[in-house]
Amino acid sequence: MAFRRALKRTALVGGGAVATAFGLSQLIEYRKTQARLAHVAAEAELKVPFVDELPSRQAQLAALTNTEEFDVLVVGGGATGAGCALDAVTRNLKTALVERSDFSSGTSSRSTKLIHGGVRYLQKAIMKLDYEQYMMVKEALHERANLLEIAPHLSAPLPIMLPVYKWWQLPYYWAGIKMYDLVAGIQCLKSSYVLSKTKALELFPMLKKDKLVGAIVYYDGQHNDARMNLAIALSAARYGAAIANYTEVIHLLKKKDPQSGREKVCGARCRDVxxxxxxxxxxxCVINATGPFTDALRKMDNQEASNICQPSAGVHIVIPGYYSPDNMGLLDPATSDGRVIFFLPWENMTIAGTTDTPTSVTAHPIPGEDDINFILTEVRNYLSPDVEVRRGDVLAAWSGIRPLVTDPSSKDTQSICRNHIVSISDSGLVTIAGGKWTTYRSMAEETLDATIKAHGLSADSCKTVGLMLEGAKGWTPTLYIRLVQDYGLEKEVAQHLASTYGGRAFDVAKMAQVTGQRWPIVGKRLVLKRRVLMGLLVLFPWLLHKA
Known part of the structure; x- marks a missing residue:
């Protein structure tokens, strides 16, 4: 009898496990099918042609100067500005974009490299019953799934470990992370799970062992932020937007509206840097998407406009790769100043950050020594005493200015908006400010919706959900193998080209190839990089981006 009961329990457990596995597999297949349908639908609905050959920078400048009037002029070439340009042009609006420096040279290339919904925002939403925070997380999780689908060569899911040092915190954090999975719903990347102390130390052997109870692992996305920004801008150009970097706005153009008698913004005086x-x-209409420089452009419109941007410095440091596993990050949920700190694997190194300190707006922010030491101190708190964390281990550091904003239409002008704002001045200048990388697309959609309504533009509905970005078409996880086989590249170099340029990697390789020859398999990577750079200067002469 005992044997039969044990056999029955085993059958029930096994059946449950099989059913769960089958359900998860079906869910994953459903998500893939829905993603494919979204791509097809997004492209089928477009009414604008796709240009296979990118125009030169000179041609783009000529389009800016010779076009009698654009429907939309976007100022700012970061993630939000490029997202607005792509949204506008795919709605069949005549679109222009100018950026005074290089695309993604500012805040958009100085992030934590994460595509995330915001675990800490969900915690606040639950603890304070804050519906706004909850909806912000839900929106970000939707955008996380979309971004992973439309640029698979530049992004991927990343497991992140949350070590637990108190027994009561294990069920508390587990419930919170499971809620994170639940809010993501069908767009959950992979289910979170609990690790024992032994398993956690196997995966992350440099963790502090004393009092470690266990760990929880959950999934978010990681991406190459600078290249992602560039992919958005390139996609906008391929659909017909006239975009130019190193083109700054000197002042806004205005004309009197015959109906209202007020002066309205009707363009900008620009200078080729x-x-x-x-x-x-x-x-x-003109859209102000200048990030930390939001107030500078608003004051071009109205000298008496109050400042709405409250800049905050987010500092990251780069330390050797042995500070983290190759394929797993770590989250410190409760630092000494209350801000979350990540250590994440990146390019065979480890990124640690970020800080959140008030700062002044500058084009080239420099990380402060205090911020660097703060991050190092937090790193020491989580690592074993056997690991000596030294200041000399910091290989690089950068500072990005996060443009926290206050809503100019809010009665409480001191309250900082936790998400983003879209405002329209009396003269028609549209400003989009705040937000975060993950939600750039939905921010752009909201901005264009408001712009079209305020200026009475004739436009289609938003087409950017599921719209594949530059390099996504033709990319597969094994694309690098063809580069190795066809061009005799080293595996590491081929993987770099495939993950950076996606399906366009072959165009780069062809232009970098020595005429009439194949690269020798024993060729040096340094020589290859120089050839690739030369190829890029030919392939994208209007984009002076960093290779």
Whole structure:
């Protein structure tokens, strides 16, 4: 009898496990099917042609100067500005974008490299019953799933470990992380799970062992932020947007509205930073997507406009790769100043950060020594005493300015908006400010919806959900093998090209190839990089981006 009961229990457990596995597999297949359908639908609905050959920078500048009037002029070439340009042009609006420096040269390339919903925001939403925080997390999780689908060569799911040092915290954090999975719903990347102390130390042997109870692992996305920004901008150009970097706005153009009698913004006076040439770009409306420099452009519109940007410095440091496993990050949920700290694997190194300290707006923010030491102190708190964390281990550091904002239409002008704002001035200048990398697309959609309504533009509905970005078409996880076979590249170099350029990696390789020869398999990577750079200068002459 005992044997039969044990056999029955085993059958029940086994059946449950099989059913669960089958259910998860079906869920994953459903998500993949839905993603494929979203891609097909997004492209089928577009009414604008896709240009296979990118125009040169000179051609883009000529389009800016010779076009009588654009529907939309976007100022700012970060993630939000490029997202607005892509959204506008795919709605069949005549679109222009100018950026005074290089695309993604500012805040958009100085992030934590995560595509995430915000675990800490969900904690606040639950603890304070804050519906706004909850909806912000839900939106971000939806955008996380979309971004992973439309740029698979630049992004991927990443497991992140949350070590637990008190017994009562294990069920508390587990419930919170499971809620994170639940809010993601069908867009959950992979289910979170609990690790014993032994398993946690196997995966993360440099963790502090004393009082370690166990760990919880959950999944978020990681991406190459600078390349992602560039992919958005390139996609906008391929659909017909006239975009140019190193083109700064000197002042806004205005004309009197015959109906209201008020002056309305109708474009901008621009200057080519490289040549010094000045020209006018006329547009029915102008979108201010300048991030930390939001107030500078708002004051071009109205000198008496109050400042809405409250800049905060987010510092990250790069330390050797042995500070983290190759394929897993770590989250410190409760630092000494209350901010979350991550250590994440990146390019065979480890990124640690970020800080959150008030700062002044500058084009080239420099990380402060205090911020660097703060991060190192937090790293020491989580690592074994056997691991000596030294200041000399810091290989690089960067500071990004997070443009926290206050809503100019809010009665409480001191309260910082936790998400983003879209405001329209009396003269029609549209400003999008705040937010975070993950939600750039939904921010752009909201901005264009408000712009179209305020300026009475004739446009299609948003088409960017499921719209594949530059390099996504033709990319597969094994694409690098063909590069090795066809061009005799080293495996590491081929993987770099595939993950950076996606399906366009072959275009780069062809232009970098020595005429009439194959690269020798024993060729040095340094020589290859120089050839790739030369190829890029030919392939993308209008984008002076960092290779």
């Amino acid at each position: 490289i040549t010094g040439q000045e020209f006018d770009v006329r547009a029915k």
